[in-house]
Amino acid sequence: MLLGIHVLACNEEDVLGRCLQSVRGLADEIVVTDTGSGDRTVDIAKAYGARIVRAAWEDDFAAARNAGLEAARTVWVLVLDADEWLEAGYDRTSLRRMLREAQEDGFSVRMESRYGHEANETLSHEAMRLFRADCGLRYAGAIHEQLVRPGARKIAVDGPLCGLRLRHDGYLPEMMARKAKAERNLRLIGKALREEPDHPFHLYNRGVTLCQLNKPKDACAAFALASLFAPADAPYRASLVRDRAKALLAIGDADGAAAMLHREVDRYADCPDVQLAYGDSLMAQRRALEARGAYEAALAAGAAAGGSVREAGAGSFRARCGIAAAEAALGRAEHALRAYAAAAAEAPRYGPALAGWAEQLQAVGENDEAIRAALASSLGEAAPGDAALLARVLGGIGAYAAALPLWREAKPLAPAEIRAYAAALAGAGDAGAARALLLGWLEAPRSAKSVGAAETETAAAVEGTAANRRQTDAGFEHAREGVAADIAQQLAAGAMAEKVTQMQTQAPATARQQHPLFAALCADAALCGWEAGMPLGGTLREMLASAHGELAERLSAVERYAAPYVAVRSARTPGADAGLPEWLPFVGLLLERALELGLPRLAGRLAQAAPALNERYGVTLYRHGYAQAAAGRLLRGMEQRAPGAEESFAFGEILLLKGLYGEALSMFEAAMPDEGVGARAKLGAAFCSLALAREALLPWAERATAEFGGGWPLADLEQLQLAIIRTEATGWRTPWTAVQRRRMNVGEHEADHALHDR
């Protein structure tokens, strides 16, 4: 017999069928090695006509696989894992002919692993999977086993590509979590390290596994050790460099990542992943000029044929998004726009590309309808989920009116999407509808089991993104990490969600209440209700009381105190007191959320409920983009007392917008001693000084003759321009999202939302 399929399985009843179905009819026998399944794995295998080989599991992948190979009755074997499947489109006849005529001992296949649900989140590499069973080739290595030739020295076997493609989804977060794969791998790697201490390959894998377990600090240590011992030509070294950089960035060590990559980047000039990582680390160091160069190198490496790309898009759309972010940081909006558009053309559903593109289109003055049209045409043929994707992106830049029709179309909606939909409704001025929508989801009876994978993982993605963003935040309060506006919103969601989830005291009763976003959605519902003039309401109160007791108490308390200012009748809850612990932060959080939703009137009332908040309210308004409203408040405040550092800073920025560099300089200098805003104030002061110098030199530039090299003051002006660009690239200014930019001229007592198109 010519060809046999060999699968290693243990408790894989949900995926084994997919695997075996994909190879149906290709081979002459199927061998499934079972290491002790307790579910229907064996039955499913038998249903496909497989022969079962039972092997005891001894924490050794190689041994288990070899057990199956021993039982092979075919000349050739194709090895699959249960969570893999063969991609359709191969030609059975020519494949079998190739095997009959082959001189080689083995062939490699192209592997594509999905690690996330966003479009284009795949890794690809090559693996030896198709080989002769009768010349002694066997597996070695308890984990990450490799095919080797028999003999004293284990030589890894290699072979040309045969055109087959395998797909793998075992890295998806829910798959990993379900099977606790990461913990198991860690155990096995530990065992391997005890046998071969300091073996760099095991150390590398240990680092990777620790990253999967969200322990980047420990991963860094493992990677560092691996780097010490890894030989220069090790095939995994490029991946080691890249993964180590990512881990360093995750713990906020941008300097370490950049320094390490600076040494490595020449050696891996044709590896887009490494160049991309270098670009990311330079951006984290706020060196946008250098970052742009690195991203361009990534693009060039990706364009070169035969590049060793692992992460999809490293040499194409991801690099383009990096270039775009760098151009935006350098203040070149047109270039940023082009780069985002190019990225979206390559990867139409890549979130950051779409979000960045939308933001830049808005920044250059396109109206919302034009933006929607551009994005929609880029998506091309509609796929499920497109409506929600577009709606999220449009909501992210504040184009609520354009987003609403899309939300209405999109079904079904995950909780995070519900939240965004409600925010769009609130932003468009219909707080009542927002509340109704939220309550609709909150009250719906659902059984525990059908909390779908998609819902938990979206929540996980939200949390994960938020966690990552917080970790890479290096010193600035409002880090400007690329321009994915919806990620910024999710950050806020994450902060809010985490805070409220901490208050969870009792075990949740329903599956809905289990969801991490539950509390946040309740808070949103409360806020929208107050805005629309509706009290908390009985059902909401009861739901909260049963699951999140503290939250319920506090919301009621807020309502009670906000009540005199809110045109609402509400029930009095006896016992609630402003002396509740953490009262101030809680109200502050609600206030921020209200501003995010575009409800400054409500936020103003909430601010009045606590004097400390009221004092800072000018700065808070400013941070959320209500510059004009803030200016009025700040001026009034400064008349009464000396301004705090944040107020001086905000005022300085306002003066800067009017070109009053000298006055702005004084304001920034006043803010410099402050710990929180001091660094940005110093950069602002430096910027003002340079801008003043430029102003002074310009009149002299007209008379200058351009010699080779440029006489004075042209040479000075050129240097100044460069210094100013670099200063701006550090991102010291308050970063305003597209949503916030729309609010600049909104007065405090005007309509709550800027319905303008621009």
Place this chain on the structure above:
Amino acid sequence: MLANTKLITLCMIVKNEIRDLPRCLRSVKGVVDQIVVVDTGSTDGTVEAARSFGAAVLRSEWNGDFAGARNKGLVHAEGEWILFLDADEELDAGTRDQLRTMALHREITGFFLNVWNYSGDGGEGATINPVLRMFRNDRRYRFEGRIHEQIAAPIMRHTPEARFHLSDVIVHHYGYRREVVAAKDKVNRNRTLLEQAIREEPGNRFNYYNLGVEHFRAGEVEEALAAFRKAREGIDYAAVSYAHLLVKHETSCLQVLRRWEEALESAEAGLAWYAEYPDLWHAKGVSLAALGRRRQAAGAFASAIAIGRAPALYHTEDGMGTYQSAYWLGMMHEAEMDADTAAHWYAEAVRYRGSLLAPLYRLCRMMNVSARPEALAGFIGSRFALESPEAAEKLAGILLDCGCYEALSLWLEERLRQAGDGERAKLRPWLELADACARLSGSAGKTESHEVGRGAADLTKDAASSGFAGMGLTVGEDALESADGDGFMMDTALTGEGGIGLAASDAASGDRTETANTDGADHPGAIRLEALRRTEQWLGGNGDEALPPASRDWLPLLLSGRSSDATAAAQRVRAVVGTLLDGRPSEDAAAHQSAREGILVGAKALYALADRHLAQVQGASGLALAVQGIRLSLPFSGRG
């Protein structure tokens, strides 16, 4: 020398050269045995001056034919050798005597001399090219070419086996210095003649080459580029001796026009033919740097240095493969934050040419930004051999200007230990200056936290009336396009004037830019210290008096320093700087000059202020390198 055996005859053609001719004729005294001058119509006493040096003067009508005019003189030459110079040239004192020795080698047909062409206003280095200037006096050897007369070609035509030798003799040519050019409108005259020559001989590429050179000198770079390209059309690189020059000039034009991609291509194409021509490697490096490809640029500069001075058959620019390339290589490493390698190359640049200032400024600035005073002090002590106390004072001045107060103290203390009495007297003031500046700038150890509260409150009271208010101008949007690449100063000309006199290896070249301004006047250190004292007095005063003029130079330090302990003084400083910044160009020359000086100081003060704020941010995590990059981009003190 026998009475009737003349060895060398100098032949010249002149017209109204009274200013330069005496210098030229003085320089050949004792070297030539006969002088024959063809005058084409002087009216300023040139003829008499020539005769006073013993020259035989022939008068001739000028008909636009340089070669013809020269040939008239050749007929009357009696020496074995003909030497020809122009009135605006001068034989180098150190090497001219070699001509007599060389003249004894009668087996040689012609000698090439090294003409050093000085352009600009004399401070920007020279281009050097070897030219045939002394040849056997043979009736058949006559000049050809109406504008740029050639003698080598005719010689080789008549004597195919002619032997030529490249000598070490130097001829200084001042004719293209800016003021001279302006005075004689040489450029336009040449251009007219060249255009005429092209009409007569359209196929002669040498005319196009020369036309390109004239256009470039007049600043008409596009036209120059076109002329060079025309000259290069269909050229046989191996056969034409000046073909490398064509490539180089074409590349230079593209650089001036900032067409970096094309400049790079041009340089690389040239290098395929002339791999040993350091000028092209240097040009390649400059283009790569402008395109932001710093690593590759560094490689190109390193290649230029590996070659060093160009081989003799290349017309090269001063510093290519030596100090200019070393300087640029240093800048590449500086931009990559590799301070140690950068420092090494800056030191190398100074080693090649001891009079350079720019590398020293960059070195000190870079070390200041990375806050390594001991390293700087140690580096200076070990790498630079200062030949005189004046040199040490100049270096001290640079350190002071760059804000390297601590390094200055450390270095001076070490040096004073071994210094003689005279030097000690000169250097002591600098030590005091270092301490005073450190104190004024507040970098003497105290942190900024002491300024909390009081300083902040005081400043905000006057927020609306800051000294800089009311500039009136709005900054034009994108007044300058954003910088190409990294915006390195394309000014490759390094100042040699008033140099330091640091140890340089090329003493034999008779470096003409000697240490100036050190002829026993009041020592610079003492002068500066006095000015600082007066400034401190003014600072502590009640505010009625105007700023003493000598104190202007201290404004950058005052503005950027810690003056929060006397806030009224801080406001006064700001007011003064604000007034200076208001200066505008003017038709009145005096007012214009005064305003210009004011702007220079005011701008410097603002750079210093920005630098201070940036220095304080540098410690913030994750920002160190970004901020260092900004600080190193700030315009340079000490230039302009």
